[in-house]
Amino acid sequence: MKYDYLIVGAGFSGSVLAERIASQLNKKVLIVEKRNHIGGNAFDEYDKHGILVHKYGPHIFHTNSKKVFDYLSQFTEWRKYEHKVLAKLNNEFYPVPINRNTINKLYNKNFTSNSEVEKFYNQVKEKRSPILNSEAIIVNKVGKDLFEKFFRNYTKKQWNLEPKELSPTVCGRIPVRTNTDDRYFTDKYQFMPKEGYTYLFENLLQHKNITLLLGTDYKAILDKYKYDKIIYTGPIDYFFDYKYRKLPYRSIRFEWKNYKKEYHQKVAVVNHVGDEKFTRVCEYKHLTGQEKKHTTLSYEFSLKDGEPFYPVPTDSNSKLYLSYKKEAKKLKNIIFCGRLAEYQYYNMDQVVANSLKIFSKIISK
Ligand code: FAD
Ligand code: UDP
Numbered sequence: 001m002k003y004d005y006l007i008v009g010a011g012f013s014g015s016v017l018a019e020r021i022a023s024q025l026n027k028k029v030l031i032v033e034k035r036n037h038i039g040g041n042a043f044d045e046y047d048k049h050g051i052l053v054h055k056y057g058p059h060i061f062h063t064n065s066k067k068v069f070d071y072l073s074q075f076t077e078w079r080k081y082e083h084k085v086l087a088k089l090n091n092e093f094y095p096v097p098i099n100r101n102t103i104n105k106l107y108n109k110n111f112t113s114n115s116e117v118e119k120f121y122n123q124v125k126e127k128r129s130p131i132l133n134s135e136a137i138i139v140n141k142v143g144k145d146l147f148e149k150f151f152r153n154y155t156k157k158q159w160n161l162e163p164k165e166l167s168p169t170v171c172g173r174i175p176v177r178t179n180t181d182d183r184y185f186t187d188k189y190q191f192m193p194k195e196g197y198t199y200l201f202e203n204l205l206q207h208k209n210i211t212l213l214l215g216t217d218y219k220a221i222l223d224k225y226k227y228d229k230i231i232y233t234g235p236i237d238y239f240f241d242y243k244y245r246k247l248p249y250r251s252i253r254f255e256w257k258n259y260k261k262e263y264h265q266k267v268a269v270v271n272h273v274g275d276e277k278f279t280r281v282c283e284y285k286h287l288t289g290q291e292k293k294h295t296t297l298s299y300e301f302s303l304k305d306g307e308p309f310y311p312v313p314t315d316s317n318s319k320l321y322l323s324y325k326k327e328a329k330k331l332k333n334i335i336f337c338g339r340l341a342e343y344q345y346y347n348m349d350q351v352v353a354n355s356l357k358i359f360s361k362i363i364s365k
Contacts, residue, residue: 002226003030003211008218009233011040012348013338015204016071016355017231022209025363029210030225034234036215038205041309041339042197042348049258051284051296052196056309057252058269058282058298059197062187063349069189071356075203078191079289083184084267087150089274096271097184098146099177106149117178134163134171141176154273158302159250159312167313169345184269192287231358233338235308236324244323247343251306255299264295277301311343318343 004027007014015038018029037043041056060083063069086093094102100117103109111117124143128136134155138147147163151171155163163171175186183190193200205212213221218234232239237247255278268286272278278299285295311317321343328336337358339346346354 001028001211002228003028004227005029005229005231006218006225006227007031007231007233009033009040009338009340010035010038010201010205010212010214011233011338012042012351013233013341013355014040014231015201016352017337017359018210019075019204019207020356020359021362022207024359027209030213030227031205031210032213032216032218032221034215034217037198038201038212038214039198040233042201044196044198047256047258047296049292049294049296051258051292051294052288052290053256053284053296053298054197054282054287055254056307057254057280057300058284058287059348060185060190060268060287061192061348062185062190063353064187064189065349065353066189067356068349068352069191072193072200072352076193076195076200079194080190081192081287081289082190083269083287084182085184085269085271086265086267087154087271087273089149093266093270094150095182096150097175097177098142098150099182100180101182114178121176121178131168134166134168136164137168137172138163138176150273153275154271154279157277157279159310160302160304161312161314165314167315167318170313173345192289196288228333230334232334232336233341235340236321236328236336236343239336239341240324240327243327244320247320247324248304248312248317249308249340250310250312251303252309253301253303253306255301256296257299258294258296260294262293262295264297308340311339311345313345 005021007018007029010031010033018031021027022029042059044052044054047053085096087096100111103117104111121142125141126139126143128140131137138151265283268283270281278301280300281297283295283297337354338351
């Protein structure tokens with residue numbers, strides 16, 4: 001059997017391209033996945049207590065792209081869900097992103113308007129220009145105290161780096177608000193797939209032109225099958241046998257707890273911004289709306305080694321990535337895309353948008 005495309009990785013990047021190529025171009029696709037399941041890091045499953053959990057940590061779908069939303073809507077129905085996060089600091093809970101209620105509670109203020117909060121930020125913020133790192137971007141907006149309380153420890157725990165060693169794009173993901181909006185995201189489309197992510201992926205990959213090989217490292221089958229082109233969504237340094245040394249990734253160890261009560265925390269995610277060893281605690285029933293008398297939570301402990309989850313955005317890592325990118329550009333008939341192959345801190349909607357863009361380039365050729 002000869003395939004038109006060999007796709008490495010059955011996460012969002014690989015699965016969307018497989019679906020488009022199979023259904024729109026009527027081409028044969030072999031998709032090879034190292035893990036024993038589809039969905040990449042968005043994979044979800046029912047745990048032994050019957051609770052739907054995300055094996056690799058909480059995944060909340062949000063996008064401003066109608067194109068991405070409409071595309072995925074062919075493969076799933078949605079559950080309206082707007083994500084809420086609280087930060088736990090000295091046994092108190094505060095809304096994150098920092099907003100007017102955070103400031104009022106923390107500093108015992110009674111601000112009732114955006115302009116009062118803006119004035120407050122103007123008094124405490126410290127001008128940084130240019131904004132070169134993750135400390136500067138926060139201190140420049142809200143000053144040292146809020147930075148120390150909400151960003152410093154959490155970032156150190158998550159990345160094992162000081163915020164000033166990380167690109168401003170890391171802490172810059174989190175906005176700062178003057179109003180009382182306590183949603184984590186403000187995107188136009190905020191939903192969870194109604195039957196879960198794995199079901200969405202089953203629908204993406206069900207086309208007869210797609211053959212799926214699970215539990216297989218692509219390097220083990222390269223000579224076994226025939227194909228014209230490769231789409232690679234695994235780690236780029238692994239593809240090149242680490243020839244310029246390993247790119248650093250952060251991983252996570254998850255500890256799972258089931259409690260015999262309906263809910264354990266008020267919102268889906270609590271960020272532990274203090275000295276606890278773990279970072280984020282997620283209670284999945286808030287995300288899925290599942291009704292059960294008991295509940296499952298994951299506690300995240302950030303790790304250096306393990307499954308590569310997060311590219312680490314520093315100057316030296318970007319340079320190292322560019323050496324690999326240069327090598328990748330020299331190769332014909334191979335497309336590198338996704339969070340691991342492009343070493344970019346992408347959200348799900350960004351990789352879907354990216355795959356759709358790559359597909360339009362494929363058709364235009
Ligand atoms: P992946 O999902 O990593 O898929 C790549 C696949 O390639 C994997 O399945 C891997 O096993 C496979 N692979 C790797 N090497 C090989 C090999 N040698 N042979 C065969 N297969 C291989 N995004 C959001 O939008 N919202 C969120 O709330 C959110 N939360 C997140 C929380 C965590 C803890 C993490 C880690 C990420 C989160 N993301 C979130 C980001 C989201 O997971 C990614 O944007 C998305 O999964 C990237 O898809 P991908 O296909 O590029 O990569
Ligand atoms: N961050 C923080 N405190 C918070 C939330 C986020 O310091 O309460 C920083 C931290 O460095 C984190 C980054 O901002 O890694 C991005 O946060 P996000 O919630 O987007 O992380 P992700 O969901 O990608 O793990």
